[in-house]
Structures are given as structure tokens and as C-alpha cells.
Amino acid sequence: MIKKDLVAASAVPLVLLILKRGESYGYEIIQKVKELSNGELNWTDGMLYPVLHKLEKEKLVKSIWRVADTGRKRKYYKIEKAGLRTLKEEKRQWDAVNGALGNLWGGSYV
Amino acid sequence: MALWEIYGEGAMFELEREISGWRERVSRKRGLSSEVLDELESHLWDTYEELSIEFEEREAFQLALERLGDSSELGAEFDKVDPLISIENNMKNLLFGSVIAITGILAAVAMMGAGMDLFFHPAEISAVLMIPVGITVSSFGFSRFWNAFLCVVGKRDASRGSLIVLKRWISATYAAGGLAFLIGLSLSFVHLQADHFGVMVSASFTAPIIALVVSEVFLRSTLWKLQEHKG
Numbered sequence: 001m002i003k004k005d006l007v008a009a010s011a012v013p014l015v016l017l018i019l020k021r022g023e024s025y026g027y028e029i030i031q032k033v034k035e036l037s038n039g040e041l042n043w044t045d046g047m048l049y050p051v052l053h054k055l056e057k058e059k060l061v062k063s064i065w066r067v068a069d070t071g072r073k074r075k076y077y078k079i080e081k082a083g084l085r086t087l088k089e090e091k092r093q094w095d096a097v098n099g100a101l102g103n104l105w106g107g108s109y110v
Numbered sequence: 111m112a113l114w115e116i117y118g119e120g121a122m123f124e125l126e127r128e129i130s131g132w133r134e135r136v137s138r139k140r141g142l143s144s145e146v147l148d149e150l151e152s153h154l155w156d157t158y159e160e161l162s163i164e165f166e167e168r169e170a171f172q173l174a175l176e177r178l179g180d181s182s183e184l185g186a187e188f189d190k191v192d193p194l195i196s197i198e199n200n201m202k203n204l205l206f207g208s209v210i211a212i213t214g215i216l217a218a219v220a221m222m223g224a225g226m227d228l229f230f231h232p233a234e235i236s237a238v239l240m241i242p243v244g245i246t247v248s249s250f251g252f253s254r255f256w257n258a259f260l261c262v263v264g265k266r267d268a269s270r271g272s273l274i275v276l277k278r279w280i281s282a283t284y285a286a287g288g289l290a291f292l293i294g295l296s297l298s299f300v301h302l303q304a305d306h307f308g309v310m311v312s313a314s315f316t317a318p319i320i321a322l323v324v325s326e327v328f329l330r331s332t333l334w335k336l337q338e339h340k341g
Contacts, residue, residue: 026152026153027156044183045179046150046153046179047183047184049146049149049184050188053146054190070155072152072155075149075152
């Protein structure tokens with residue numbers, strides 16, 4: 001199980017990446033994260049919502065209420081242009097971290 | 111606590127009732143907006159549907175709640191996103207708390223005075239009845255004020271002041287005050303032909319109501335400006 005700090009740090013790029021593939025809603029986003037990480041990334045479900053609201057406030061995503069197939073209303077999120085830009089920057093930073101770790105683990109430092 | 115925990119396993123489980131109970135508890139505790147609650151509720155339904163395939167309905171609901179997480183932690187996270195909501199709660203607490211506390215004390219003192227002046231008068235009964243009302247009002251008011259003060263100076267979790275609780279509490283206080291006022295006023299009209307006692311009682315309870323309306327208007331306009339600034 002991935003530790004809390006790392007879960008929190010990776011939340012924004014994960015959410016944005018999922019939304020880049022198409023609009024989605026909270027429950028579905030959580031399911032996708034669990035699935036993609038083989039259950040390693042285990043969020044407390046409720047914690048995703050403050051993240052989504054923060055992204056919306058920063059205008060990185062947009063939300064809309066729709067009636068789902070179940071007949072209940074559901075709030076869907078969609079990525080905005082600013083969100084795509086943020087994602088690029090996130091990718092650069094994660095690549096840098098990943099690159100540094102990869103070099104050390106794969107190199108003669110170990 | 112879930113209903114089935116109170117009445118035992120035999121009690122009927124109704125998901126809608128459980129969910130509305132959960133909404134009630136969370137909103138009372140945290141003062142989350144109804145839109146946030148709608149979204150979390152929609153999440154609960156989805157989780158419940160998934161879990162109910164595998165688990166019995168009560169268990170599925172309890173597990174769905176657990177997965178959603180602790181409402182206090184959740185509320186604190188939401189406050190970080192929109193601190194304005196907690197500022198709004200605290201400003202209301204500060205204003206209402208101080209207005210109510212001061213007027214409550216004034217009312218209690220005035221009632222004690224009236225009770226002594228009219229020692230042998232039947233109106234004394236209502237005056238005496240109002241003393242605890244005044245004291246209760248002021249103590250609650252002061253605790254609200256103190257709580258809000260601690261939040262403002264950062265000594266307490268800024269989101270602890272719940273608007274919804276405050277509104278209910280204010281209604282209850284004024285309902286009690288209004289009732290005492292009516293009793294006092296009618297007694298004094300009958301026995302004193304509307305002398306100073308009735309005037310005093312009405313002044314004690316009309317003043318805070320006016321003050322409350324004025325502070326509400328002031329607060330709304332300030333908050334509106336804050337929102338404008340934020341937007």
C-alpha cells in the first residue's frame with residue numbers, strides 16, 4: 001500500500017490524467033485509480049471531492065450536474081485547457097523525480 | 111448511530127432514511143453546503159450499489175460510509191479549499207454570539223429588576239420565568255462568541271462553527287424569548303394596564319431582534335463584497 005504523502009502528492013496528476021481521457025465523476029475516478037494501481041493507491045473516497053473542488057476553483061476542471069442512467073443526479077467533471085497545461089508541467093516534474101530515482105536505483109549508487 | 115443499531119437487527123432497513131439521516135448528521139456537524147452533500151450522497155449511492163452485490167444491505171451501507179471517510183476530516187479538507195465558508199461561519203458566530211450574549215444579559219438584569227420592583231405582583235411570575243431564559247441566552251451566546259474568537263485567532267479548527275446549528279439555536283432561543291415576552295406582556299396588560307413592565311419586556315426582546323436584523327444585513331453586504339473580491 002502506497003503511503004499517505006505520496007497518495008496526496010499524486011492525486012492532482014492522476015485526476016487530471018483520468019479526466020483527460022474523458023469526463024467522469026467522483027466514484028468512477030476512484031474506481032479507475034484503484035484499478036490502474038492494482039489496489040496500491042487506496043484513497044479514502046471522500047478525500048477526492050475536496051481535490052476536485054480545488055481543481056474546479058483553480059479553473060483546471062469544469063463541473064456539470066447531469067441525470068445518470070440510474071435516474072439520480074451526478075456531478076461530472078471535465079478537464080479545461082488550463083488543466084491540460086498543468087498536466088504538462090506535472091509530467092515534467094514527475095519525470096524529473098522518476099528520472100533521478102531511476103538513475104540512482106539503476107546506477108552504481110545502490 | 112444507525113437506526114438498526116438502536117432498535118436491533120429486526121428493525122426495517124430503509125436506505126433512503128439512512129442516507130437522509132447521514133446528511134442531517136454531517137450537515138449539523140460540518141455545515142457543508144447542500145451541493146457538496148448532494149455530491150457525497152451520489153457517491154454513497156454508487157458505493158452502496160457496488161457493495162450490496164456482495165454484502166447484506168445494512169453492512170453494505172456501513173461499509174460505504176466507512177469508505178467515504180470521517181466527516182470531520184472531510185470537512186476540514188473542504189475548508190482548505192474554500193476558507194471563505196469558515197470565515198462566514200465565524201463572522202456570523204462572532205456577531206450573533208456577541209449580540210445575543212449582551213442582550214441576553216441585559217434581559218436577565220432587566221427581568222430581575224422588574225421581578226423585585228413588582229414583588230407582590232402576578233407579573234412577577236413571568237419576570238422570574240425570564241431570568242433563566244436570559245441567563246441561558248447569554249451563556250450560549252458567550253460560548254458561541256468564545257468559540258468563534260478562538261477560531262479567528264487560530265487556536266481552534268476554523269471550521270467548527272456550524273451555521274446550521276447556529277440558525278436552529280437562534281430560532282429556538284427567540285421562540286423561547288418570544289413566548290416569555292407574550293406571557294409577560296399579557297400579564298402586565300391585564301394587571302397593570304400596560305405600565306412600564308410590559309414596555310420593558312418588549313424592549314428587552316425587540317432590541318436584540320432589531321440588532322440581529324441589522325447585523326445580518328451588515329454581514330450579508332460584507333460577505334457579498336468578499337465574494338465579489340474573490341470572484
